[in-house]
Amino acid sequence: MNAFNKRELGEARGGSVTEIYRELESYPVNIGEKTIHAKRMPGFFRSMKTWSQVGIWLTLCLLPYLRWNGKQAVMFDIDHSQFHCFNLTVRPDEMWMMMLVFIAASMLMFVVTNVVSRAWCGYMCFQTAWTDLFTWIEDKVEGNPTARRKLEASPWNADKIIKKVSKHFIWLAVGLITAISFTIWFVDAFEFWDKLIHWQLPKVAWVTIVLIITGTYLYAGLMREQLCSWICPYARFQSVMADSSTIMPSYDFNRGEPRGKLRKGNEIVAPEGDCIDCYQCVQVCPTGVDIRRGHQLSCITCGLCIDACDSIMDKIGKPRGLIRYASTDAIQGKPTQKRFQNPWLWIYSSILLASIAGMIYGLTHMTSVTLTVRPERQPLFVRMSDGSIQNKYELKILNKTDSDMHFNVTVADGITGQTVIGSKDSILIPHQHGASLTLFVKAPSSNIANEVTPITFLATGIEDPSVAAAYGTKFYAP
Ligand code: SF4
Numbered sequence: 001m002n003a004f005n006k007r008e009l010g011e012a013r014g015g016s017v018t019e020i021y022r023e024l025e026s027y028p029v030n031i032g033e034k035t036i037h038a039k040r041m042p043g044f045f046r047s048m049k050t051w052s053q054v055g056i057w058l059t060l061c062l063l064p065y066l067r068w069n070g071k072q073a074v075m076f077d078i079d080h081s082q083f084h085c086f087n088l089t090v091r092p093d094e095m096w097m098m099m100l101v102f103i104a105a106s107m108l109m110f111v112v113t114n115v116v117s118r119a120w121c122g123y124m125c126f127q128t129a130w131t132d133l134f135t136w137i138e139d140k141v142e143g144n145p146t147a148r149r150k151l152e153a154s155p156w157n158a159d160k161i162i163k164k165v166s167k168h169f170i171w172l173a174v175g176l177i178t179a180i181s182f183t184i185w186f187v188d189a190f191e192f193w194d195k196l197i198h199w200q201l202p203k204v205a206w207v208t209i210v211l212i213i214t215g216t217y218l219y220a221g222l223m224r225e226q227l228c229s230w231i232c233p234y235a236r237f238q239s240v241m242a243d244s245s246t247i248m249p250s251y252d253f254n255r256g257e258p259r260g261k262l263r264k265g266n267e268i269v270a271p272e273g274d275c276i277d278c279y280q281c282v283q284v285c286p287t288g289v290d291i292r293r294g295h296q297l298s299c300i301t302c303g304l305c306i307d308a309c310d311s312i313m314d315k316i317g318k319p320r321g322l323i324r325y326a327s328t329d330a331i332q333g334k335p336t337q338k339r340f341q342n343p344w345l346w347i348y349s350s351i352l353l354a355s356i357a358g359m360i361y362g363l364t365h366m367t368s369v370t371l372t373v374r375p376e377r378q379p380l381f382v383r384m385s386d387g388s389i390q391n392k393y394e395l396k397i398l399n400k401t402d403s404d405m406h407f408n409v410t411v412a413d414g415i416t417g418q419t420v421i422g423s424k425d426s427i428l429i430p431h432q433h434g435a436s437l438t439l440f441v442k443a444p445s446s447n448i449a450n451e452v453t454p455i456t457f458l459a460t461g462i463e464d465p466s467v468a469a470a471y472g473t474k475f476y477a478p
C-alpha cells in the first residue's frame with residue numbers, strides 16, 4: 001500500500017472521507033431516473049424569468065428580419081466571412097473585435113456569477129428558456145404535474161396517445177421554428193425563406209435544420225435539467241467563481257428549523273421554526289433541488305422557490321423571505337464582506353472594462369476603406385541614372401463599403417520635388433473587394449537630407465471623399 005492510499009485510509013478512519021460518502025448518499029440531484037414535473041406558481045421571479053425568456057425568443061426570432069440600408073441589420077455572414085451589425089461590418093482582419101466581444105461577454109458573466117451566482121442560467125440561458133417553454137407546452141397539453149404523473153403511470157389508451165403525440169408534435173414544431181430562426185442569423189433571412197419555400201436550400205442548410213430540431217427536442221424536451229446538472233461546463237466552474245459572500249437563493253435555516261407540519265387552523269406544533277415542510281419550494285424547482293439542504297450544483301438560481309415560499313408565508317401570516325437572495329455569510333449571521341472587497345470581482349471587472357475600451361477604440365478607428373503599404377526591402381532604394389533615389393511600394397486597398405468605388409492614390413510628406421510613378425488617375429475597386437498596386441516614389445538626391453524620411457500614402461474615394469485611409473511609412477536613401 002503506497003503512502004497516498006495509507007493517507008486515504010487514515011482519513012477514512014478519521015472520518016473525513018466517510019463524511020464525503022455520507023454527503024454523496026444524500027446528494028439530491030436527479031440522475032435521470034425520474035422526470036421532474038415542476039409546478040408553475042406566479043410571483044416576482046416567475047415574471048422576471050418569463051419576460052427575460054420572451055426577450056430571448058423575440059430577439060432570436062425577429063431580429064434577423066430587421067433591414068438596415070437595404071440589407072439584413074444583424075448577420076454573421078458566413079459566405080463572406082463578415083459580421084454585420086447595422087452600419088458596422090467586421091471583416092476577418094478585424095476579428096479581434098469579435099474576440100473582444102466574446103471576452104467582454106464572458107467577463108460580464110463572471111462578474112454576474114461572482115455577485116449573484118448563476119443568474120445567467122435562471123434567466124438568460126437558452127437551455128433553461130427552451131426547457132421552460134417545453135414544460136409550459138407539456139402543462140397545457142397534459143395538465144398540471146399531478147395530472148402528468150397520473151398520465152405517465154396510466155396504461156396506453158386513446159387519451160394518452162392523443163396527448164403524447166400532440167405534445168411531441170408541438171415540441172418538434174418549436175424545434176423547427178428554433179432551427180429556422182437560428183439559421184437566418186447566418187444567411188439573408190428573406191432569401192432563406194424564398195429558397196425554403198421553393199425547396200432549393202443547399203444540403204448544408206437542411207442538415208443544420210435537422211440537427212437543430214433534434215438538439216432542441218433532445219435537450220429541452222427530454223434531457224431538460226439533466227443538461228444543466230451534468231453536461232453544462234458553466235455549472236462546473238461557476239462554483240469556483242462564487243464564494244460565501246455571493247448572493248444566491250438561500251434557505252434561512254435559523255428561522256426555518258426545526259421544521260414542522262402545519263396542522264388545522266394554521267397551528268404549528270411547538271417548538272417549530274417557520275418552515276411548515278410543505279415542499280412547495282421543491283415542487284416548483286425546475287431542477288428538482290430542495291434548497292433547504294443548502295446550495296447545490298444543480299441550482300440555476302431562478303428564484304422560483306422564493307416565490308413559492310413567499311406565497312406560503314403570506315398564507316400562514318409569517319414574514320416573507322424564509323427563502324431569499326442572500327449570501328452564505330448573511331444566512332450564518334457572519335459579518336458580510338462588501339462586494340468591492342472581493343479581489344476576483346476586481347480582476348473580472350478590469351478585464352471587462354479593458355475589453356470594452358478595446359471595442360470602443362476599434363469602433364471609433366474602423367474605416368470604410370483599409371490601406372496597407374509595404375516598402376520594398378531588397379533593395380531598400382535604387383539610385384537612378386540621373387542621380388535621383390527611387391523607392392518601391394506595394395499597396396493594398398480594401399473597399400469595405402457596399403458600393404463599387406474609384407480610388408485616387410496620392411502621397412503626402414516625403415521629399416520636396418518627389419514624383420510618384422505608377423499612380424493612375426483612379427482605380428476601380430468593387431464593393432467588399434480589395435486591389436493591389438505597385439508605386440514608385442522618386443526624389444532628387446539634392447533634396448534628401450536624411451537616410452529615412454517619413455512618407456504618407458492616401459487612398460481617397462472619388463465618389464465619396466469621406467471614404468479615405470492614410471498609411472504612414474518611410475522613404476529610404478543612402
Ligand atoms: S416552501 Fe417554505 S415553508 Fe414550504 S417547505 Fe419550502 S421552505 Fe418550508
Ligand code: SF4
Pocket residue numbers: 249281284285286287288289290291298299300301302303304305306
Ligand atoms: S433551488 Fe430555487 S433557485 Fe435553485 S433552481 Fe430550484 S427553484 Fe430555482
